[in-house]
Amino acid sequence: MKSNSWRQFKAILRKDIVMELRTKEMVSSMGLYAILTMVVYQIALAEAGESFDVRLVMPGLIWVAFIFMSMLGLNRSFVHEKDQGCIEALLLSPVDRPVIFFAKATGNLIFLLIVEFLSLPIFSFLFMQGRAGYGNPVWLLAVVLFGASVGIAAVGTLLATMTVNTKGKDVMLAVLFVPLMYPLLRAAVGATFAAVIGGPGSVETFWAFMAWVVGYDAIMGLVAYGLYEFVIGV
Amino acid sequence: MKRNPLAEIMLVLGGLLTTAAYFMTFFWAPPTAYPDGRVDFAQKIFYFHVPVAEASFLVLIFTAYYGIRFLMTRQRIYDTKAKIATEVALFFVLLTMATGILWTKVEWGVWWQWEPRLTTYFILTLAVIGYFVLRNSTEDEERRAVYASAFGILVFINAPISFFITRWLESIHPIVFGGGKGSGLETTMLVTFIIAQVGMLMLGYAFYQLRLREEEFKERVEALKIEIGG
Numbered sequence: 370m371k372s373n374s375w376r377q378f379k380a381i382l383r384k385d386i387v388m389e390l391r392t393k394e395m396v397s398s399m400g401l402y403a404i405l406t407m408v409v410y411q412i413a414l415a416e417a418g419e420s421f422d423v424r425l426v427m428p429g430l431i432w433v434a435f436i437f438m439s440m441l442g443l444n445r446s447f448v449h450e451k452d453q454g455c456i457e458a459l460l461l462s463p464v465d466r467p468v469i470f471f472a473k474a475t476g477n478l479i480f481l482l483i484v485e486f487l488s489l490p491i492f493s494f495l496f497m498q499g500r501a502g503y504g505n506p507v508w509l510l511a512v513v514l515f516g517a518s519v520g521i522a523a524v525g526t527l528l529a530t531m532t533v534n535t536k537g538k539d540v541m542l543a544v545l546f547v548p549l550m551y552p553l554l555r556a557a558v559g560a561t562f563a564a565v566i567g568g569p570g571s572v573e574t575f576w577a578f579m580a581w582v583v584g585y586d587a588i589m590g591l592v593a594y595g596l597y598e599f600v601i602g603v
Numbered sequence: 604m605k606r607n608p609l610a611e612i613m614l615v616l617g618g619l620l621t622t623a624a625y626f627m628t629f630f631w632a633p634p635t636a637y638p639d640g641r642v643d644f645a646q647k648i649f650y651f652h653v654p655v656a657e658a659s660f661l662v663l664i665f666t667a668y669y670g671i672r673f674l675m676t677r678q679r680i681y682d683t684k685a686k687i688a689t690e691v692a693l694f695f696v697l698l699t700m701a702t703g704i705l706w707t708k709v710e711w712g713v714w715w716q717w718e719p720r721l722t723t724y725f726i727l728t729l730a731v732i733g734y735f736v737l738r739n740s741t742e743d744e745e746r747r748a749v750y751a752s753a754f755g756i757l758v759f760i761n762a763p764i765s766f767f768i769t770r771w772l773e774s775i776h777p778i779v780f781g782g783g784k785g786s787g788l789e790t791t792m793l794v795t796f797i798i799a800q801v802g803m804l805m806l807g808y809a810f811y812q813l814r815l816r817e818e819e820f821k822e823r824v825e826a827l828k829i830e831i832g833g
Contacts, residue, residue, distance in 0.1 A: 524757075527753070531737070531750045531753065531754070532737075534741065534743070534746060534750075535737065535740040535741045535750075536740040536741075536742065537736075537740045541736070541737065541740055544733045544736050544737070545730075545733050545737060545754060547729075548726045548727075548729040548730040548733060548761075549730065549757055549758075549761075551722075551723075551726045552723075552764060588760065589757075589760070592756065592757060592760065596674075596753040596756065596757075599674045599749055599752075599753060600749060600750065600753050602749075603743070603745055603746045603749045603750075
């Protein structure tokens with residue numbers, strides 16, 4: 370039975386990845402969105418001057434970009450399912466509902482991480498050349514990106530499943546998603562800041578914020594998993 | 604349609620108690636003072652602000668409870684109850700925001716401060732408003748009920764976070780109860796506060812029951828319309 374669920378999980382995930390490889394819609398639109406956001410950031414920082422320490426605002430800026438980018442991707446991932454009737458087919462097939470949740474959330478997580486790991490070096494390239502570098506090892510940044518993206522993918526998958534059936538679609542997703550994401554984003558920015566600035570005690574601060582991120586992932590992930598079964602059935 | 608005398612009693616009693624608490628606030632409870640000896644008149648808003656804030660947290664429990672009941676039973680009445688509970692919560696949330704902002708202007712000199720309690724409460728406000736936006740933009744009735752129940756449960760998770768955050772993090776928002784040294788109240792102040800709090804909860808209960816009855820009447824009118832072929 371367990372291996373059966375595992376096979377179903379792999380099948381749904383493979384479907385999402387194959388579709389993405391063919392259309393390249395999610396990753397390309399999310400990536401383009403991230404780069405466009407950075408162009409806008411250039412305007413935001415234009416008058417700040419050369420001596421301004423970009424690292425002070427960098428954690429906030431990247432997470433703003435990531436949160437809006439993730440909404441774009443999450444919405445895309447369900448518009449397809451709905452328009453092409455894939456959700457109905459999935460519900461008709463003898464697949465456990467939690468499996469659908471895990472497969473969709475994993476797919477979204479993978480695409481999100483790909484774009485995040487591509488756009489972070491671009492951000493450094495555009496804004497941090499010739500300035501003070503990262504204060505702590507870069508792998509700490511990878512830890513935050515992964516930890517926070519798990520929460521974004523879990524809650525986002527639940528909310529996107531709901532909002533795709535509402536009138537507003539992407540606007541609705543923003544209205545519901547941003548308030549619920551607040552605690553996670555706050556902790557993610559805190560952890561990123563500790564990783565970027567460095568200095569004594571920053572690693573402890575980093576892990577304190579990461580504990581917060583993991584707590585959020587665990588609680589909200591479980592609630593989202595519990596509620597998904599009800600939400601996808603209607 | 605059965606009348607609910609308890610709701611009406613609670614409405615009158617709640618009205619009396621909150622009014623009594625209002626007079627007690629100004630004529631009975633002693634004024635507090637700043638460290639330099641000036642009278643802290645703005646503190647009086649505490650007897651209104653805290654009762655509505657506590658009520659908003661408590662009412663949200665019912666949003667989540669009826670949300671869970673709805674998802675378990677799929678009976679429409681639980682969705683209606685969850686919706687009305689959230690309406691009452693929104694009423695208290697907005698009052699809390701309004702009184703809180705007045706107080707911060709006097710006490711902190713600014714209308715708004717991004718401080719843990721204020722921030723989490725603001726997020727809670729947005730989420731409660733989002734609950735109604737979600738309801739209004741979902742057309743299918745069953746779908747609306749399921750989505751609203753699920754989102755109501757998610758919104759509720761914010762309530763304890765907002766309540767306990769001043770105890771977890773460094774915050775300039777006052778902690779009156781159980782906040783270590785300097786917290787707690789004199790007896791007269793405590794009695795005034797408790798009367799205000801109980802009155803506010805009674806009002807909340809009355810609003811909830813009366814709104815529920817209104818909703819039931821509405822459904823009955825709709826049913827009658829269909830019956831006579833209108």
